[in-house]
Amino acid sequence: MSAAIRVIASQGLGAATATIAQEAGVSNGSLFTYFETKADLMNQLYIELKAEMAAAALDRLPTKSEIRKQGLHMWSNWLRWATSSPEKRRTLAHLGVSDDITPESLQTGHQTMAGMAKFLERSRENGPMRNAPLGFVVALMNAMADATIDFMIRDPANAKKHCKAGFDALWRMLG
Structure with missing residues (x-):
C-alpha cells in the first residue's frame, strides 16, 4: 500500500x-497475490486512506467541549494529517475521482x-447552511x-494562522 501511495501520488x-x-520490491505477479486487479488495489487503498484520515481527524476529540471547540480540534487534526502526508492526500484526491x-467503496469511505x-x-442545525444538502456542505468544507x-504547505511559518483562519471561515458558514 505504501508503494501504491508513492506511485499514484507521483504518476496518477x-x-x-x-x-x-x-516500488514495493515484489514481482508484478506477486502484487496480484494480494489484489485480484488494479481496481481492487485502488479500492482497498481508497478505504484505507479515508479511514486513516477520519481517525486522525477524530483523534482525542474533546467530546465534552462545546461544538465549536470540537470542530476546531477535528479541523486542525484533519489538516495536520493532510499537510504531514502530502502523498496520501494527493493519492486520495486521485482515487476520489x-x-x-x-x-x-465510496459508501465504506463515507461511513x-x-x-x-x-x-x-x-454544527449547522441553526446556521445558514441548515437546509442545504449535506453533500453540498461537505463539498464546500472540502474546498x-x-x-x-x-496555504499551510506554501507558508509553513504561518500554518497555524492559516488553519485557524480556514476554520473561522468554515464556522461562519456553518454556525
Missing part, C-alpha cells in the same frame, strides 16, 4: 501495476467519515480545507 491513476510492484472506485458528518449536522492546506 494511470500508473502501471508493474511500477507499483517494483477514479471511475474504478466502486459504489461500495468512515460518519463522525465528521455528525459534527457537520450538529475550504484544500485551500487552507495549500
